[in-house]
Amino acid sequence: NAGVTQTPKFQVLKTGQSMTLQCAQDMNHNSMYWYRQDPGMGLRLIYYSASEGTTDKGEVPNGYNVSRLNKREFSLRLESAAPSQTSVYFCASSPGLAVDGETQYFGPGTRLLVL
């Protein structure tokens, strides 16, 4: 049971390049999330997927797209990377949404640098 896995661990992009961050969970969770964490800041929600087949915007969705490929996988795409998107990206999953006590489990993060 690996929990939440993310690939890649590190990535350097040039401005304007595109890339997809991958996330997978093996806990049979319904809900998945993408956050970004900037230095000295808490996590900010980019997008989330309450269940397979649905996605919704979070606090900072601009410049990103997501795909809930299946119940296990939730990818985050940067179509045209900008230096402001330099950050650490965390994927998380939880058994469900709108139920308190449903703890989120986080992946190890992807460190992205946009030059």
Place this chain on the structure above:
Amino acid sequence: GENVGLHLPTLSVQEGDNSIINCAYSNSASDYFIWYKQESGKGPQFIIDIRSNMDKRQGQRVTVLLNKTVKHLSLQIAATQPGDSAVYFCAEASGGSYIPTFGRGTSLIVHP
């Protein structure tokens, strides 16, 4: 929008001391609160949570206190150990969609 914030960005303690990490929240509609621990290079890890109908909850070496009157949350760690060194985040959520909003975090440094 309303924010979840922390009073102290860094807290240094000696091994064996008790640590208290504080958090202020301003969204009076929040009814569920969570504390996370984030070690260097890792994702956040759930520590303990509390609902708004409680004012205290205890776990293993940790206690969370909630004061709704002044919108204040605290995390107490008993007999702090070097392995407790990490950044601690409080987060709040409200009914209907329990997606937490995170505060900035407090860095806890435990000196042996």
